[in-house]
Amino acid sequence: MSLRGLVKHFDTRLAVSGVSLDVPAGSFFGLLGPNGAGKTTTLSMAVGLLRPDAGQAELLGYDVWRAPAEAKALVGVLPDGMRMFDRLSGPELLAYHGLLRGMPAATVDQRAVELLDVLEIGNGNRTLVVDYSAGMKKKIGLACALLHAPRLLVLDEPFEAVDPVSGALIRDILQRYVSGGGTVVFSSHVLEVVERLCTHVAIMSDGVVRMQGPLTEIRGDRTLSDVFVQVVGGRVATGSELAWL
Numbered sequence: 602m603s604l605r606g607l608v609k610h611f612d613t614r615l616a617v618s619g620v621s622l623d624v625p626a627g628s629f630f631g632l633l634g635p636n637g638a639g640k641t642t643t644l645s646m647a648v649g650l651l652r653p654d655a656g657q658a659e660l661l662g663y664d665v666w667r668a669p670a671e672a673k674a675l676v677g678v679l680p681d682g683m684r685m686f687d688r689l690s691g692p693e694l695l696a697y698h699g700l701l702r703g704m705p706a707a708t709v710d711q712r713a714v715e716l717l718d719v720l721e722i723g724n725g726n727r728t729l730v731v732d733y734s735a736g737m738k739k740k741i742g743l744a745c746a747l748l749h750a751p752r753l754l755v756l757d758e759p760f761e762a763v764d765p766v767s768g769a770l771i772r773d774i775l776q777r778y779v780s781g782g783g784t785v786v787f788s789s790h791v792l793e794v795v796e797r798l799c800t801h802v803a804i805m806s807d808g809v810v811r812m813q814g815p816l817t818e819i820r821g822d823r824t825l826s827d828v829f830v831q832v833v834g835g836r837v838a839t840g841s842e843l844a845w846l
């Protein structure tokens with residue numbers, strides 16, 4: 602994934618201010634930043650869900666806005682906010698995704714059974730996705746993103762609202778995917794997960810990428826948490842706040 606000078610305003614607010622990112626093929630790339638840094642806006646522009654005011658986004662050699670069909674065929678996306686057709690059961694949602702992508706019905710069925718099983722959603726689960734817990738919604742969203750065996754996965758907060766057991770399962774699936782030659786880009790607030798999984802990281806704040814590169818270079822001999830706090834800054838408690846509490 603290659604992003605060049607992406608800019609996005611919402612009315613007069615500048616959400617993303619000229620972001621350029623290079624995600625090497627085969628990397629496990631973590632996009633970090635505090636709330637409101639512009640991570641979701643950047644990833645949405647990168648995968649063709651949100652039109653940038655300026656800049657380019659290239660996925661596996663295809664410009665996502667000039668050749669959207671080619672680019673999107675190779676990419677699996679877990680969007681933020683889970684905008685999905687949630688009045689379907691998990692198996693129905695997967696079948697719908699597969700058929701929208703033009704996959705043969707038999708392949709969709711076979712992969713859906715495996716995904717529902719591995720992600721512990723349950724193949725016979727007739728519950729509508731709208732009634733799933735937040736963590737289950739993440740898992741079915743991930744299943745939809747994986748179904749067509751994409752070469753690049755772009756995941757917005759895949760570990761948010763996920764319990765530790767499901768988190769470990771998702772980590773394992775993503776690690777296997779990268780070992781098999783896939784590339785993962787994901788946003789997260791969970792520094793321990795990023796530190797454990799990622800080969801590369803970028804740190805954003807106020808709509809700007811402050812640092813990017815291989816994890817070992819970014820971290821040096823410090824923890825990622827130290828680097829993050831130093832790059833992003835933060836309020837230091839004086840001890841006098843909330844004295845009434």
Ligand SMILES: Nc1ncnc2c1ncn2[C@@H]1O[C@H](COP(=O)(O)OP(=O)(O)OP(=O)(O)O)[C@@H](O)[C@H]1O
Binds near residue numbers: 643
């Ligand atoms: N649809 C929208 N309309 C107006 N403002 C928006 C919209 N989407 C995002 N913003 C604003 O753009 C900025 C960046 O938001 P964004 O969701 O990209 O940040 P983020 O890094 O993903 O944050 P978080 O970690 O809290 O999810 C924020 O100030 C947010 O309020």
